[in-house]
Amino acid sequence: MSTYVLIHGAGSDGWYWHRVAPLLRECGHDVVAPDLPVGDERAGLAAYTDVVLDAIGDRDDLVIVAQSLGGFVGPLVCARRPARLLVLLNAMVPRPGEADWWAATGHPVEVGPDFDPVAMFLHDVPPEVVAESAAHAGPQADTPMAEPWPLERWPDVPTRFVLARQDRFFPADWQRGVVRERLGIEPDELDGGHLVALSRPEALVELLERLRAEAGA
16 A cells, blocks of 8 residues: 655644544555655745655655645655655645745635634534644744755656635635646535534545546555
């Protein structure tokens, strides 16, 4: 079977995948879900990538799943280790040399003084999971989003994009446009918000397994 490498997004940790990982293991897969150094202002994309590669070790048959900010990291992992499939989940899709992804993509959601992260990110997450989430959320250093994205081109790996239709932070219509423009593909879709691994893990795993099978992984 495969090794699923699960890369979380900004201001979070590997706990983000705690409802998904057991379901993938029940399917017979190995799973790694490392904690990125999100609070370390010294850590850039190279450090984030090294953390993931260290967690992978000598595993192979890799399926890389990268959520939100993890979309910057997943392709960098694929550039250094062969992977069967890269799945971007409600993810940032970078371009070579790009240093201000928010402006370049015209991200349409304002993060101002009245920004409510619970309403934005956790609106469809079960209350007991919301209660646990506070222990796994913290500040996100600007470093990995401020430096130019380092690859000269997208890695040679089959790539799919999954968007959640009720994502309030990365609205679905806007995501579709970004994916078509930058990857030249149509996204796969499911119901849920930005943190769909917390809100709809079963539906997400079903979709991931279909994408893996379609890729021959």
